[in-house]
Amino acid sequence: MNTTLLDLQQENQGVLKRILNTPSLLVGSIMFLLLIGVAVFAPFITPFEPSEQNLYAILQPPSSEHWLGTDQLGRDLFTRLIYAARTDLKIMVLAEIIPFCTGIFLGMLAGYYGKWVDTVISLVTDTFIAFPFYLIVIIVAFASGAGQKGIYITFILVGWIVFARVTRGLSASFRKQEWVASAQTMGIPGVKIILRHLLPNVLPQAVVVLMTDMVGLLVAIVTLGYLGIGIAPPTPDWGTMISDGQSFITTAWWLSAVPGIAVVYTGIALSLVGDGLADLWRRK
Amino acid sequence: MKTALQIEDLTVKYGEFTALDKVSLAIQPHTTLGLVGESGSGKSTLARVIAGLIAPSDGQVLLGSQVLGKKRSREQHKDIQMIFQNPDSSLNPKHTIRQILSEGLLFHKVVDRAGVEQRCKELLDRVHLDERALGRYPHQFSGGQRQRIAIARALSVEPSVIIADEPTSALDVSVQRSMLELFSTLKSELNLTMLFISHDLGVIHAISDIVAVMKQGQLVEVNPKDQFFSRPETSYSRELLSAVPKMPISITTGGLS
Numbered sequence: 001m002n003t004t005l006l007d008l009q010q011e012n013q014g015v016l017k018r019i020l021n022t023p024s025l026l027v028g029s030i031m032f033l034l035l036i037g038v039a040v041f042a043p044f045i046t047p048f049e050p051s052e053q054n055l056y057a058i059l060q061p062p063s064s065e066h067w068l069g070t071d072q073l074g075r076d077l078f079t080r081l082i083y084a085a086r087t088d089l090k091i092m093v094l095a096e097i098i099p100f101c102t103g104i105f106l107g108m109l110a111g112y113y114g115k116w117v118d119t120v121i122s123l124v125t126d127t128f129i130a131f132p133f134y135l136i137v138i139i140v141a142f143a144s145g146a147g148q149k150g151i152y153i154t155f156i157l158v159g160w161i162v163f164a165r166v167t168r169g170l171s172a173s174f175r176k177q178e179w180v181a182s183a184q185t186m187g188i189p190g191v192k193i194i195l196r197h198l199l200p201n202v203l204p205q206a207v208v209v210l211m212t213d214m215v216g217l218l219v220a221i222v223t224l225g226y227l228g229i230g231i232a233p234p235t236p237d238w239g240t241m242i243s244d245g246q247s248f249i250t251t252a253w254w255l256s257a258v259p260g261i262a263v264v265y266t267g268i269a270l271s272l273v274g275d276g277l278a279d280l281w282r283r284k
Numbered sequence: 285m286k287t288a289l290q291i292e293d294l295t296v297k298y299g300e301f302t303a304l305d306k307v308s309l310a311i312q313p314h315t316t317l318g319l320v321g322e323s324g325s326g327k328s329t330l331a332r333v334i335a336g337l338i339a340p341s342d343g344q345v346l347l348g349s350q351v352l353g354k355k356r357s358r359e360q361h362k363d364i365q366m367i368f369q370n371p372d373s374s375l376n377p378k379h380t381i382r383q384i385l386s387e388g389l390l391f392h393k394v395v396d397r398a399g400v401e402q403r404c405k406e407l408l409d410r411v412h413l414d415e416r417a418l419g420r421y422p423h424q425f426s427g428g429q430r431q432r433i434a435i436a437r438a439l440s441v442e443p444s445v446i447i448a449d450e451p452t453s454a455l456d457v458s459v460q461r462s463m464l465e466l467f468s469t470l471k472s473e474l475n476l477t478m479l480f481i482s483h484d485l486g487v488i489h490a491i492s493d494i495v496a497v498m499k500q501g502q503l504v505e506v507n508p509k510d511q512f513f514s515r516p517e518t519s520y521s522r523e524l525l526s527a528v529p530k531m532p533i534s535i536t537t538g539g540l541s
Contacts (some may be wrong), residue, residue, distance in 0.1 A: 178374035182434070185335045186388050186441065187361025196387075200378035 003196060025276020039085040048076040050083035051234040059252045071241075071255055072248060086112040086178035089266075091148050091231075092218045095155040096210060101161025102156075104182060105204050108194045110164065111171025121168070125161045133158065137220055141229040148231065159217070166209050167202040174198055204281040206245055211274030215267045222263055238263055286348060288313040289334070289364075289445050294343035296329055296501075303329040305501040306343065311445070311494075314476040316471060317393040318492025318509070320485060320524065325480045326501040327445040328369075334479065335366045335538040347445070354478070362392045365438035371430035376424040381408075381433055382418040388441040411466060428459035432466065435486045448480045452487055464490050485528050489513060497521050 004019040019025055038045060056075035062069045068077035110121035128136075128203035136158055171194075174180060185195050224230030225239020233240055245255025289311040296304040304326045311317045321327050332338040334345055336356050345352045347363055368374040375384055386406045389395055393401045405415040411432035422430055430450060438446055448467070452460040464487060470476060471491070480491050488495060488509075495512040495521065497505040505518045516522050 036421075082489060178368040178370060179376040181332075181337055182366065182437070183375055183376075183387070184337055185361065185364070185366045187356065187358050188391060189389070197379075201376070254494065284342050 008275055017278075022276045024278050025121065026274045026279060028269050028272025028274075028276055031265065033086060034271055035266060035269060036089065038082050039089050040077075042086055045082060046076065046079040048079040050080050050236045052079075059248060059255075062254070063250070065066050068258055069252065069254060071244065071252075077200050077255065077258060079237075080236040080241060081262060083264075084238045084241060084259065087231055087235055088218060088221050088239075089153055091221055092214055092259065095152050095217060096214055096222075098156050098160065099239070100163055100206070100210055103160030104167045104199070104202065105128045105171065105194075106160065107164035107167030108171045108202060110166040111173075112190065112194050112198060114172065114175070118168070119221050121164065125164055128158050133220070134223070138227075140231065141224055145230050146229050148178030151217075151230070155217065159213070162209060163206055163211055166205055167219045170202045170205060173200050173203055180269050207275065208278045210280075211270045211277070217271045218263065218270075222259075286313065287311065287346075288348065289479070290346040291330075291334070292344050292346065294330070294333060294345070295341050296326075296333060296338060296342045302501050304333070304340070307498075307501070307503050308343075309506065310498060310505060311477060311479060313477050314475045316476070316480050317494045317496055319479060319481045319496050319498060320483060320488050322483060322524075324500075325498040327483075327498055328449055329501075330498070331366065331447045331479065331481055334445075335346035335364055335447055336361065355517065361371075362388075362441045363444045365441060365443040365446050367431075367438050367446065367448040367451045371434055372454070372456050373425050374434050375430055375437075376381040377422055380419055380421055383439055384422075384433060387442055392441045394441055396478065403440070407440055408433075410439060410470070413435045420487075427455050428463060428530055429457060431463060435466070437471070438494035439470070445477045445479065446482070449481045451480075452482070453482065453484070461489070466515050467491055485524065499522065 005157055019029070032052045049267075052068070052075060056074065057066075057070055058072055058074040060074075066076050066078065069242075070083065071077055071080070110118040130256075137150065137154045140154040140157070144150045146155055174197075178194060180197060181199055195209075203234050221230060222237070222239035222242070225237040225241075226243045228243065230239055231237035241259040242256045245252070246257055289308040291309045291525060294304050294307045295302070307326070307330060309317070319327050319330070329338065333340050336352065339354055347360060351359065352360055379387075382401075382404055385407055386400045389400050389403055390397065400419075404418055408415050408417055411427060413432055413436070416426070417429075417433070422433070425433065431454075435451075451467075452463050455463060467478075467480075468491065471478065478491075480488070482488050492509050495505075495507060495509050496503055497512075499519070499520050505512070505516065505521050507517060512521065513525070516525055
């Protein structure tokens, strides 16, 4: 018999081309990369220091020297804004790493093994879900003192749940697929099946969830800052900036508005990225 | 001759429902046993019990002279491989063909790491696929090609018994034919021992040496192919045979060789 020639189906389109064909992903990525770029290169972008005060030039409106004006202590608002992006984005990304990994892994364990493993993991997730997120954040923040620590601890405690729930459902449905049965017939051990077979299949969905989850986390960081139990001054943070500017809302409204807009901007960027990725992977 | 695979009083119950009811069966080395029966008769359950995917409620499976327990050894896992019905779902969509074929090779140390690439190509060649397939993903292939890849994967670990659970049912008729030809070639070239499950008597006729018939979880007849097709023993077998749609040239005598 002749070798069956593969009909040369279109080779995988280049990754770049596929991104270009997904406008939401493209726009979101550009917005987010821009933000990261500004945060990373903050010291090169602005000549001022974030806590550099100038009491002779307080509450100035935007000018060519101070692009977004100055605050009540004469600090350059634009400088504080981009340094705050550094603080808040850094916490947002770092706080997600551990919950993302543990959530995916626990979810896959529960979904793949089912039975008592699933019962135990589901029991824990259901217990945590019963408490409102902000209640836990505020309790932990008070217990651990103001600062970033509270956010990290809370997120390690409860951040994994959303990922576990998503990957549990997916893994439970993949478990019934014949490619899993085939690996089992081969004798491949369960943990290897989870890591090698299930992980690449649940990861796209988990990344999409990660994007929306980061938006929620950012809002939480900012909220804590606003309430005064998050990032402690003088470290710049969008939340404290909003609350500091509140007293001058009638005379210098931009003090609160600008960091607020920054939060919204980040939220839109991440949502677009998440949406775009979901689109991209669905189409394939 | 020693039997390759023996099943003794195998029973599987799901609550009240009995999927397999004291099934006993033996497959001789280098023969193909064709298992027929309507859907729900327990064919796939039997296949999955033999493959170790379902634990039986009662009875045992013997591979050669070893009893296959609940926890199988690595070697025992290697010895029985299965080809599934639906090629759309039997290959991991996120793995390349190279990953799919090399997994068993590496896990069971069939060849060393340096020999994997060469062996993968040989396996593809066995199932008449181009070696360029290695870097691609399952979705880039047709159903028939995917089924060939699944066959290559099953062959990769050099099993002593292959279970094919309706391997042609999800394919177009034209593809079915070439798939059967492939099975026949592999059978004679590799001296395979096979349990071939199908509800299609034409397919069973083309591939089997022995035919076994299942009905409602029980084995009702086991006979050599020629005897089964010419002088079926039970009324149920006669019923099955008469249910085959008649064509100008009878399927049962034309056959595929």
